[in-house]
Amino acid sequence: MVYIIIHLHGRYFIMKQGLFHCEIGMADKLAMVVFSGTVDRLMPVGIIASGAVAMGLDVEVFLTFWGLNSFRKESLTSNTKMSRDYEDMAPMMMQLMKTKNVPSWFDTLKKAKEIGNVRIHACAMTYDLMNMKKEDLADIVDDVMAVGEFVDIAKDAKFTLFI
Amino acid sequence: MSENQQEKVKVIDARGSFCPGPLMELIRAVKESAVGDVIEIWSSDTGSQRDIPKWTEKAGHEFLGVIHEEGYDRIKVRKKR
Structure with a gap:
């Protein structure tokens, strides 16, 4: 008996006698x-x-509201905003990251995508609300997705983070 | 640790790079190498000391050990598959 294992869209299937x-x-x-x-x-x-x-985990990212807004091409490098609670430490933090050559959040995410399966989805609601076009967004954004489909993907995840 | 003089060792200097930088550079180097190649990553990052052996085991490669230098580590890994 010959078994063939197929890797398809992140799933593994076993094929026996052509089925x-x-x-x-x-x-x-x-x-x-x-x-x-x-x-x-x-x-x-x-x-x-x-x-x-x-x-070895696959990563599914859903960008919504301010998250999606920060993936606009023009804000990738210009965004230096920090959470309000830590605002007073922002200049010190930004300076520290610059002098220590810490790659930007975007470069870090891009590298992760080069190494493994990272799929990045734009929230359809925010996309429409903010009148976005696909070309406004960074190239690493794969598609525009409605919340239902994302929740369906996330239900199979080991864990989901809300950031 | 194998001390074969003919052994091809690729050195990657990731000193100054923060977690997970050195690990990601190692993964990239392993991907680009041939089975049997040894990769030596130089890292000054604290996270690498734990993350790199863990990844090596999980990814099915061989962890060859760490040499502690002044202010950084030389971590050796052999690509196994």
């Missing part, structure tokens, strides 16, 4: 809802995504 026999498992998944658009909250998005792909 799909059954799904034998899929990569573990991390889902993230990125709501915030401040640099101090975007940093962990890139870093946690990197850790996840390093450990």
